[in-house]
Amino acid sequence: MSRQVTSGIAVLAGFAMVVGVTAGLWWLTFPCAVAIGALGPRARIAIASAGLAGLAGWGAPLVVIEFAYRIGPAANALAAIMGFKGAAAIPIVLTVLVGVLLGLSGAWLGSAARTVVLSRPWSRPVQKLSDQRLEVKDSVLTKS
Amino acid sequence: MRIANFAAALIVSVALLYACFFGAGPLPALGPAFNPSTGAWTMAADAGSYGSQTLHLNGLLHPAKVVFESNGTAHISASSDHDLFLAMGYVHAKFRLFQMDLERRQGEGRLSEVLGAGKNDDVLNFDRFHLQLGLVRTAQAELAQLATDKKTRDVLDAYTQGVNDRIDEAEATHQLDPMFSLLGYQPKPWTTFDTEIIKGDLTEMESFTDTPLVMALLNKSLGPDLTSEWFPVLPPNQQSPYDLGPYAGASKPAPTTYFSLITDEQAATDAALYSRLSAMPEGTLAIRGESNNWAVAGSKSASGGALMAGDPHLHLTLPAIWFQLSLDSPGYHVSGVSVPGTPVILLGHNQNISWSLTDAQNQQTFYYEEKEDSAHPGQYFWNGAWKKYETVAYDIPVLGAATDHFTVKLSVHGPVMSQRGLTTSVWWAGSLPSHDLRNVLDIDQAANWDQFRTALSDWHGSAHNFVYADDQGNIGMISAGLYPQVAKGRPWLPMPGTGEYDVTGTIPFDQVPQVYDPPSGYVWTANQRQVTGDYPYYIGTASDFFDPGYRADEIHRVLSEDKKFTVADMEALQTDTRDFLAAEMVPLLMHALQGETLTGNDKAAADALSSWDYRMEKDSNAATIWWTFWQSYLSATFDPWWRTHNVKVDRSIVDDYLGEDLEAWTANDQTNPAFTLIGSAQNADDVMRTAFRSTVKTLGSQLGSDPAHWTWGRIHTRTIENLANITALNYGPVPERGDAFTPLAAHGFPSVEGPSWRMVVDWGAHTFEGIYPGGQAENPASDWYSTGVTTWLDGRYEPMMQFDQAASTASAATWSLQA
Numbered sequence: 030m031s032r033q034v035t036s037g038i039a040v041l042a043g044f045a046m047v048v049g050v051t052a053g054l055w056w057l058t059f060p061c062a063v064a065i066g067a068l069g070p071r072a073r074i075a076i077a078s079a080g081l082a083g084l085a086g087w088g089a090p091l092v093v094i095e096f097a098y099r100i101g102p103a104a105n106a107l108a109a110i111m112g113f114k115g116a117a118a119i120p121i122v123l124t125v126l127v128g129v130l131l132g133l134s135g136a137w138l139g140s141a142a143r144t145v146v147l148s149r150p151w152s153r154p155v156q157k158l159s160d161q162r163l164e165v166k167d168s169v170l171t172k173s
Numbered sequence: 174m175r176i177a178n179f180a181a182a183l184i185v186s187v188a189l190l191y192a193c194f195f196g197a198g199p200l201p202a203l204g205p206a207f208n209p210s211t212g213a214w215t216m217a218a219d220a221g222s223y224g225s226q227t228l229h230l231n232g233l234l235h236p237a238k239v240v241f242e243s244n245g246t247a248h249i250s251a252s253s254d255h256d257l258f259l260a261m262g263y264v265h266a267k268f269r270l271f272q273m274d275l276e277r278r279q280g281e282g283r284l285s286e287v288l289g290a291g292k293n294d295d296v297l298n299f300d301r302f303h304l305q306l307g308l309v310r311t312a313q314a315e316l317a318q319l320a321t322d323k324k325t326r327d328v329l330d331a332y333t334q335g336v337n338d339r340i341d342e343a344e345a346t347h348q349l350d351p352m353f354s355l356l357g358y359q360p361k362p363w364t365t366f367d368t369e370i371i372k373g374d375l376t377e378m379e380s381f382t383d384t385p386l387v388m389a390l391l392n393k394s395l396g397p398d399l400t401s402e403w404f405p406v407l408p409p410n411q412q413s414p415y416d417l418g419p420y421a422g423a424s425k426p427a428p429t430t431y432f433s434l435i436t437d438e439q440a441a442t443d444a445a446l447y448s449r450l451s452a453m454p455e456g457t458l459a460i461r462g463e464s465n466n467w468a469v470a471g472s473k474s475a476s477g478g479a480l481m482a483g484d485p486h487l488h489l490t491l492p493a494i495w496f497q498l499s500l501d502s503p504g505y506h507v508s509g510v511s512v513p514g515t516p517v518i519l520l521g522h523n524q525n526i527s528w529s530l531t532d533a534q535n536q537q538t539f540y541y542e543e544k545e546d547s548a549h550p551g552q553y554f555w556n557g558a559w560k561k562y563e564t565v566a567y568d569i570p571v572l573g574a575a576t577d578h579f580t581v582k583l584s585v586h587g588p589v590m591s592q593r594g595l596t597t598s599v600w601w602a603g604s605l606p607s608h609d610l611r612n613v614l615d616i617d618q619a620a621n622w623d624q625f626r627t628a629l630s631d632w633h634g635s636a637h638n639f640v641y642a643d644d645q646g647n648i649g650m651i652s653a654g655l656y657p658q659v660a661k662g663r664p665w666l667p668m669p670g671t672g673e674y675d676v677t678g679t680i681p682f683d684q685v686p687q688v689y690d691p692p693s694g695y696v697w698t699a700n701q702r703q704v705t706g707d708y709p710y711y712i713g714t715a716s717d718f719f720d721p722g723y724r725a726d727e728i729h730r731v732l733s734e735d736k737k738f739t740v741a742d743m744e745a746l747q748t749d750t751r752d753f754l755a756a757e758m759v760p761l762l763m764h765a766l767q768g769e770t771l772t773g774n775d776k777a778a779a780d781a782l783s784s785w786d787y788r789m790e791k792d793s794n795a796a797t798i799w800w801t802f803w804q805s806y807l808s809a810t811f812d813p814w815w816r817t818h819n820v821k822v823d824r825s826i827v828d829d830y831l832g833e834d835l836e837a838w839t840a841n842d843q844t845n846p847a848f849t850l851i852g853s854a855q856n857a858d859d860v861m862r863t864a865f866r867s868t869v870k871t872l873g874s875q876l877g878s879d880p881a882h883w884t885w886g887r888i889h890t891r892t893i894e895n896l897a898n899i900t901a902l903n904y905g906p907v908p909e910r911g912d913a914f915t916p917l918a919a920h921g922f923p924s925v926e927g928p929s930w931r932m933v934v935d936w937g938a939h940t941f942e943g944i945y946p947g948g949q950a951e952n953p954a955s956d957w958y959s960t961g962v963t964t965w966l967d968g969r970y971e972p973m974m975q976f977d978q979a980a981s982t983a984s985a986a987t988w989s990l991q992a
Contacts, residue, residue, distance in 0.1 A: 053211035053347060055204040059190065090209035094217045103217035106953035109901035110213075110355065124207040124214070127193065134186045141179035148175050
């Protein structure tokens with residue numbers, strides 16, 4: 030799968046995450062990230078993309094809150110409720126961290142599952158092996 | 174390797190998802206709690222949703238309007254009473270839904286369902302206690318009464334609809350209070366039952382006491398003679414009752430024989446129950462009363478109209494117990510404060526009259542020791558026969574644990590509260606079904622004294638002193654409520670439950686303490702005993718649990734001045750910091766110190782006291798010296814007795830009553846035997862001198878060597894606590910003036926109780942003003958979370974407007990309510 034396709038999946042999944050968070054379906058972040066991990070051919074890129082998508086999915090609504098209402102008083106109040114009076118950054122960081130962690134872990138799981146599935150005997154790319162054999166045959170034929 | 178990688182990813186994912194769905198340790202379920210769009214962050218959207226808007230409410234019959242002042246005070250105008258109360262329910266729930274839910278859960282014994290059993294099962298025990306006490310059973314009986322009370326039923330139904338409109342809206346728009354998200358639950362629909370429960374919470378807070386158990390333990394350790402002398406029926410000090418008689422009716426004199434010995438088994442039983450009740454959170458039991466109210470007739474006011482002032486003293490919380498609003502409809506034109514969850518204005522004024530309350534403090538809780546034996550299991554002996562206990566079974570859902578199956582046993586006296594040792598049941602006036610909501614609705618509509626008095630004639634909640642003033646210059650006071658009378662015995666102690674000592678009735682309404690337009694031209698209460706020793710009924714002992722009377726004395730002193738009073742005088746008296754006890758005792762201390770050679774800090778402290786105006790101001794060092802001296806004097810006098818008699822009751826619980834004794838002995842009985850246990854002391858002067866030197870030494874070590882810096886504000890602070898016990902959302906502590914004995918009541922270090930609402934009315938000038946130390950919104954991200962606190966701390970007031978006034982001024986927002 031090309032890098033463009035992976036990027037497209039990540040953007041789509043990130044969009045789905047924002048929609049999910051906005052609709053109260055916060056858990057949607059995780060399956061979206063699993064999808065990114067499972068479909069992305071390169072694990073590191075897929076996991077990083079999912080983490081970024083989680084960041085965007087959970088961070089964007091906070092930006093909207095800031096512009097619509099001011100996030101400071103709510104952040105201060107939440108920090109106080111959490112026992113960190115005066116540290117308004119903590120709930121903001123924690124919120125974004127939840128999104129990022131859901132993204133990272135989901136993609137990691139998806140990617141790991143993919144490699145396991147692809148490495149099982151029944152799911153090995155038989156066609157590819159026979160292609161190799163054919164190539165060998167070809168080379169023998171070429172030598173002869 | 175691939176399998177290991179997958180396993181690691183799976184484990185991490187499962188752990189993370191578990192924390193997100195269910196929380197971990199102290200963490201809430203992270204997913205729903207921190208979801209920016211529907212979790213706790215919605216408090217930002219909620220705080221931004223108070224502006225002008227059109228709202229559609231189910232059940233509304235005609236358009237209505239709500240106007241908000243810049244401080245959040247709400248003014249509702251509707252074209253029908255139904256719509257008025259529907260809008261009131263909506264507004265209450267909009268700003269206080271979590272508070273309302275918490276309070277209904279408290280009374281219904283359902284806190285464990287959302288909080289879990291708590292540390293050492295304290296939350297579960299709190300639920301069990303409330304199910305035992307029976308607010309649920311009382312509310313059920315009150316609902317049954319509504320079948321014949323259409324007026325109240327209609328109001329409750331409309332109010333309930335309004336609350337549920339808001340719950341539906343909040344759930345649909347994801348704007349429930351953040352505490353719901355953090356605790357991970359949704360509020361159930363509101364019912365009229367819930368409103369009755371909240372009314373029950375208030376009654377409990379104002380009248381359920383453990384004092385007979387305290388008295389029993391004192392009796393056991395100090396002995397009947399000392400207990401009788403130190404904790405008498407009538408106060409040992411001079412007080413200022415407002416109803417001086419002559420008293421009508423009555424038959425039997427107040428009891429004179431007092432304490433007698435109690436058995437070890439009784440004492441052990443009482444100690445166990447006392448220990449259990451003492452462990453309940455602040456505000457569960459009525460421990461002390463600290464409220465003021467008074468009225469001045471038109472003949473004594475500068476404006477020529479009646480003046481009235483009221484400041485009920487309660488546990489101060491954020492959000493506050495009160496929500497301020499005005500109501501205007503064809504049937505109601507009333508302004509004041511309401512308790513969220515109830516559809517009435519409890520304290521306020523309408524177009525003709527104004528009123529406020531203080532706790533009457535009379536004894537309304539009676540404990541009975543049931544007679545049982547092994548030959549009659551499950552039964553108790555009453556009125557000459559064995560009778561089976563009734564039982565009621567409850568299931569208490571507990572978050573994270575199995576449902577608790579709890580059974581309450583009931584005797585004829587009431588619920589069995591303890592079976593450790595003797596079986597003890599409690600008769601509590603608050604468990605009798607009442608028409609209190611109807612009574613207050615009638616008060617809200619009353620136009621004169623007769624209607625006001627009629628509305629109170631069957632007031633059965635906790636007895637209160639209702640002050641009254643009207644637009645015709647009249648004033649009055651009625652201490653309305655139940656005053657239970659027992660057939661015989663010592664009701665200030667647990668009594669045998671065999672029938673002879675049962676509550677047989679109450680004082681007739683015409684004979685409860687009350688006055689109307691007295692010749693003096695003023696009436697006042699501050700939780701003092703309302704009547705003199707000639708009053709022919711038993712209403713409680715000096716320690717069960719009337720105030721020692723210093724606030725009432727100070728109010729009486731000021732109002733008895735020969736002058737015409739103004740609103741400014743009323744405000745000054747509500748924030749008066751003059752300690753009446755200090756004004757009596759400090760001269761006696763100065764007298765005791767005469768002839769002593771005082772040097773250094775002893776001399777500086779004495780000089781500060783001798784020139785003091787007895788005001789507990791933040792910058793006063795004399796205030797600190799006085800208060801520390803008084804505590805030291807109490808300790809020096811009574812601690813030796815507590816030690817030698819192994820008294821199991823914390824002395825501080827009865828300090829107010831011991832203080833009355835000490836005040837009286839110091840003035841009139843200098844050689845009372847109480848002083849003889851103290852080293853070589855022979856009399857009060859000896860003990861005072863010792864206490865004074867100890868005071869100076871203590872303050873020197875605690876506050877530094879310079880007495881000029883021993884200011885009251887350094888040691889005396891005020892904290893307004895968050896209702897959900899989130900200390901970071903408290904206001905304060907901040908330095909605060911006043912003490913337990915000043916009209917500006919500020920008991921404790923820090924003080925967490927005090928004037929929960931201050932109102933001053935001038936019917937001559939037609940001005941109404943009020944303030945409470947809190948804000949209209951429970952949302953801590955809102956500008957209206959603690960709006961009134963600094964104004965209140967400064968002793969300032971806000972005008973109490975009606976709808977038209979508010980609508981014609983620069984209001985913060987207007988809500989158009991549509992069907």
